[in-house]
Amino acid sequence: MSKLTHIGGDGTAQMVDVSAKGDTVREAHAEGIIRMAKEVLDAIKANAMKKGDVLATARIAGIMAAKKTSDLIPLCHPLEISKVAVEFEFLKDGIRAETMVRLTGKTGVEMEALTAVSTALLTIYDMSKAMQKDMLISDIRLLSKTGGKSGDWTAE
Structure with missing residues (x-):
């Protein structure tokens, strides 16, 4: 087993x-994915939510996060x-979100x-x-x- 990178010699947590x-x-x-009732999905598609444009707000929130x-x-x-993208796809029972984060640097962007x-x-x-809890x-x-010492990886 490889040495844990976030644990110091004295056993305390450390930044790598x-x-x-x-x-x-x-x-x-x-x-x-977020799954929801058809009525909620239809309201989001129609931009009819009382709080405003759901997907535009969610995109900005994802970038900020x-x-x-x-x-x-x-x-x-x-x-x-250097780049964050947040895209949405309507499913029959919900919404799929996909994000992409990119940089040129010393550490990966998986957590981002x-x-x-x-x-x-x-x-x-x-x-x-308000429509569905x-x-x-x-x-x-x-x-x-992609990138870094461990190279490229793709989920099955």
Whole structure:
């Protein structure tokens, strides 16, 4: 088993020192789904929610979340992100969100992509909860990552 990178010699948590690593282009994609009743989905599609444009707001929330990941997840490095994209796909019973985060740097952006998709879905829930409280957020996962020492990875 490899040495844990976030645990110091004395057993305390530590941020990994990436200062000796070279900069590479890194990109990560994540996805998640929010399931809801047809009436809620139809209202979102029609831009008829009382709180405003649900998907536009969720897109902005996802972008903001990617930029703030190091404030939310312990031991994540603050990053100079060069691109965040948040896209939505209507399903018959919900909405699928997919995020992409890119930078040129010393550490990956997987957590930023996952934080972005989670926050986008939570924003959809928040803006729609007046119509339905039991929406289900699920299937949040990393789809792919590129760059860095560990190379490229894609989910099956």
